Amino acid sequence: MDIVAAVSRGIRMPMQLETCQLQEPKDEEVLVRLVATGICHTDMAMRDHKIYPIPHPAVFGHEGGGIIERVGRGVTTVKTGDHVVLSFGFCGHCQACGDHHPSYCSHFDDFNFHGTRGDGTTPISQHGQPVSFFQAQSSFATHTVCDERHVVLMPKEVPLDLLCPLGCAVQTGAGGVINSLGMKFGQSIAVFGTGSVGLCALMAAKMIGASEIIAIDRNSQRLALAKELGATATIDTREEPVVEAMKRLIPGGVDFTFETTANMALLRQATEVLARRGVCGFVGGIPAGTEVTLDVEWMMTGGRTFRGIILGDSDPKSFLPKMAKAIANGSFPIDKIITRYPFERINDAIADSESGRSIKAVLQFTA
Structure with missing residues (x-):
């Protein structure tokens, strides 16, 4: 399917909203329509190859919140219409994952920083050429596909623009x-x-x-x-x-x-x-x-x-719902640090994040 994504084409270069192609979800994956996504300094550091030289072109973003539109045949934990927050990638079967410490996954870099799902493939392409996939979600886009492991069910009564920072900053x-x-x-x-x-x-x-x-x-x-x-x-x-x-x-x-x-x-x-x-x-x-x-x-x-x-030693499936409750009941007033921008103003939001004018910039997508 065609999506609109903020494509990064080089170090320090502005991101451009472009049409890309997104694969249908595999058996263990879900298709998510993004409602909001946070901007993190790691997005810019990765764009600029300060941490890992992720290949350009790439679609960054790793604090996504959205609504599931389709699920693969093997998905059992979420369903169409569910509100979810997207989290980091991990293998699910190494010792750290088995000990409920997936942020120390033996294959963490493969799933998050090498531009692929972890298996050498990316679900995003443009004109038949691969576009790098970031941190198991690439949420600077209108839609994405994620492995079921990497989505966390959220309460529908809490706005996703408040919940999306759970994916990194809160975690x-x-x-x-x-x-x-x-x-x-x-x-x-x-x-x-x-x-x-x-x-x-x-x-x-x-x-x-x-x-x-x-x-x-x-x-x-x-x-x-x-x-x-x-x-x-x-x-x-x-x-x-x-x-x-x-x-x-x-x-x-x-x-x-x-x-x-x-x-x-x-x-x-x-x-x-x-x-x-x-x-x-x-x-x-x-x-x-x-x-x-x-x-x-x-x-x-x-x-x-x-x-x-x-990532706060977090097991996202158990920790993030607890923090969502804290946001909902007012004991964790994250709205105090959020500045909202329409997706079309992503470069303004990035500039404000880098300059310090915004503490937590959140992009909002139109339905």
Whole structure:
């Protein structure tokens, strides 16, 4: 079938809305009409080959929300008319997948970053030539096909433009706090970076009942929003060094730090403000080969932990419906960080995301 997709043809090049051809769903796949999709900095990083050299032309997008229009013969968990959020790809049979940690799938890169379904094929083409498929969904398009494993059933009463960020930003930020760090009521956290992932982490900490939530950034408007969303204190890095400011606020250190900026100097500081037995979790599109130095004595004698996090250690089928309920009942006010754009303005939305004018840009599709 013909679809309209935002096709990326080169590094830093604007995306163009073009007609492409989409294959019919295979036995284990579903056809989804997109209603909304979020924009993530990973989309631009992949476009620009900062993480992996995914072949151009490509259709990016990995925070899709839509309605199922057709299902393959082998599909059993969803049906036509269901509202779904699209998540990352995984094989479903390696040890990590079997342990309900699919974000650490042994074949994660094959399913998400190599431009195919994971089997060397792509469902998108143009004039008979393949177009790269991204993160098991390529949601910068009016329609897509996804494996049944990679769609998560959502309540129809909650708008999909609120739910689509579950696919990455919420999964990474909130999942990082809830699943990866295992934060509990009354514990403390410092969040480095108040973009969409950092603010999702902050909202999750507030939802859990954290005693102290410190938001750290150099953007005063973002820090003001962080206070509105539940930060008990903020640190503007332009005005005061982070470590000194943290010692003033919480002399003994925090139980957790969550670093989202992929800045190695800040990542080092995120370990330096930990309390004894504290945990530093870090996320972000960090290029291969990047190194950071740590004070080993500080880490070891205090029993501190330093750990990387991919997509919040989430098992999407179980975690995302819980977060959808939190959005529905108002305890996770994601609408506060969303700016909506029509699909036709995708390049404006990308520019606003890159400049920081929008925290979480969401594209909306006309029916």
